[in-house]
Amino acid sequence: MNVRPHLKRLAAALVISAVGTSGVVALAQVPAAAAVTCVNDCINPVTITTTHNSAKFVFSTTVPTKARAQIFSGTTKITEVAPATTFKSSYAITTPAALAANTSYTWKLRVVDQANVLRVETGTLKTKLAGCAVNCLTGVSPERKPAQVSVRMFTSVPTKATMTVTQNGVFKAIAADTVFSTTKTLKTANVLQPGNTYTLTTKFTDQNGKVFTHTMQYQTAVRRVTVYLEDVFMIDDSDPNGSGEFYAAARLNGVERLLTYRVDLASGWTYSPKVTMTSLNAPETSTFQVRMSDEDCVGICEFGLPDSWNSQETDEYSWATATLSIVDPGNWLATGPVGFDTDVRADVAFSIDGWYSIDYV
Ligand SMILES: [Ca+2]
Ligand SMILES: [Ca+2]
Ligand SMILES: [Ca+2]
Numbered sequence: 001m002n003v004r005p006h007l008k009r010l011a012a013a014l015v016i017s018a019v020g021t022s023g024v025v026a027l028a029q030v031p032a033a034a035a036v037t038c039v040n041d042c043i044n045p046v047t048i049t050t051t052h053n054s055a056k057f058v059f060s061t062t063v064p065t066k067a068r069a070q071i072f073s074g075t076t077k078i079t080e081v082a083p084a085t086t087f088k089s090s091y092a093i094t095t096p097a098a099l100a101a102n103t104s105y106t107w108k109l110r111v112v113d114q115a116n117v118l119r120v121e122t123g124t125l126k127t128k129l130a131g132c133a134v135n136c137l138t139g140v141s142p143e144r145k146p147a148q149v150s151v152r153m154f155t156s157v158p159t160k161a162t163m164t165v166t167q168n169g170v171f172k173a174i175a176a177d178t179v180f181s182t183t184k185t186l187k188t189a190n191v192l193q194p195g196n197t198y199t200l201t202t203k204f205t206d207q208n209g210k211v212f213t214h215t216m217q218y219q220t221a222v223r224r225v226t227v228y229l230e231d232v233f234m235i236d237d238s239d240p241n242g243s244g245e246f247y248a249a250a251r252l253n254g255v256e257r258l259l260t261y262r263v264d265l266a267s268g269w270t271y272s273p274k275v276t277m278t279s280l281n282a283p284e285t286s287t288f289q290v291r292m293s294d295e296d297c298v299g300i301c302e303f304g305l306p307d308s309w310n311s312q313e314t315d316e317y318s319w320a321t322a323t324l325s326i327v328d329p330g331n332w333l334a335t336g337p338v339g340f341d342t343d344v345r346a347d348v349a350f351s352i353d354g355w356y357s358i359d360y361v
Contacts, residue, residue, distance in 0.1 A: 152185045161176065226278050233353070236267050
């Protein structure tokens, strides 16, 4: 038989009363059984778990109650949940996804029992950082490089990251950061080609094992060669009597530029074009040329300018071409400016000087 302690005590009192006095049982002396209510501590310890935007309260009450959970930021109520329409004594209350990530709040639980006795409990909680299951990547800062991928990335929570580089679906390179951190610079080795477009697929893994995948396009930088032609020094103008009459042109990696249709130059004179030519997406070895053509036509002339980039004589022209090879040292770094002075010696003879540089843009 399940006899509650106070009933046992009552029974003992009745026995003592019956034996020790007149035998009349004085029922009026018997204390009434106290109703079990929320008057005393009613809410058993509360277990709170949070996500990045919600909180969950798990608790029980010593008697059946109705409960209400509230979340406050300062004095502002953010959200509120009142899950039970009937009295019960076990709760798992989850708030709406209304909270900010990584933020502290105060909470309040209010329970009321069937005798309308109210108990209140309060405390604080903090939401978690938003993990990689939600919004892991907060920033991308690519750096243009000629032969490698170099991208700085920022995440909302500490992550590890592995970046796979492909081109038209073909694997090209990989870069990894195996330390949990929110800032990472992912770089491949110098195994890519300048002026190409690649696809970067980066997998971030947070400390909870959640994975976030991000895909972007990346274009490698192109090689740029710049040549500055300061002047042309005429060594031999090819005309025995007086100065030569020169047509001057230059070309860089096949792209021609007219310098002048006519400049009179005698041996020992200088012509100063002071021009800059640029070649984008230049090959590893660039070719810069300057051609000086002296007109020697006498009598009936056809008047056609030479179109060969060599050194030659005809009835109407005598020309020479100075050639400069510009070789990228292959370290994928900017080079120069490097001065040059090169000459050509044919019927026409001259030297050119200036500088060149190589960089990547
Ligand atoms: Ca001549
Ligand atoms: Ca001469
Ligand atoms: Ca001439």
